[in-house]
Amino acid sequence: GQQLNQSPQSMFIQEGEDVSMNCTSSSIFNTWLWYKQDPGEGPVLLIALYKAGELTSNGRLTAQFGITRKDSFLNISASIPSDVGIYFCAGQLAGGTSYGKLTFGQGTILTVHP
């Protein structure tokens, strides 16, 4: 089963507000990825993180790789209606048995009210 705890499960916000979501695990990850998925579509990669402590931005999105390598955060600033969707964190566990395998969080459903 999944080993990532993603929170919150859902968020209802007003356009213009900032959003924060995070993922935590009891295991150490080598890589953290953040994806956005629209209904009926595949996940779209937003940000990739490779080093503990790394902070990376992509437009209004900012993500961080936790120092302990067991967590990651995604922030969205000044939300707009097209930010609506499901956001997933995903990580690749350290260790040879996890080769090529991403473990996903349960997702955060974001709703933005105009």
Added chain:
Amino acid sequence: KAGVTQTPRYLIKTRGQQVTLSCSPISGHRSVSWYQQTPGQGLQFLFEYFSETQRNKGNFPGRFSGRQFSNSRSEMNVSTLELGDSALYLCASRIGAGNTEAFFGQGTRLTVV
């Protein structure tokens, strides 16, 4: 540059039948992995292929199998379909081995009736 292409987009099958799904990775990408997405279990890893070799496999029964061709295109097969196999099947493409970004296709929506 074309993205990951999965065919077909939608499938309806009957219990007991088998199905084959196809995935063409991004040009130049040599690694293909497959995931099953359901409302109850979320995104679950099925298997990954690199250079025509299965490198890793998730916790799915042997009814789920796959292969990769020399042009990096991949297929997955599910035999003796069960109602619980209804899901969105997603293919992800990577440039190569190791910790690199995975890019997903639009998925194949399989419904088993």
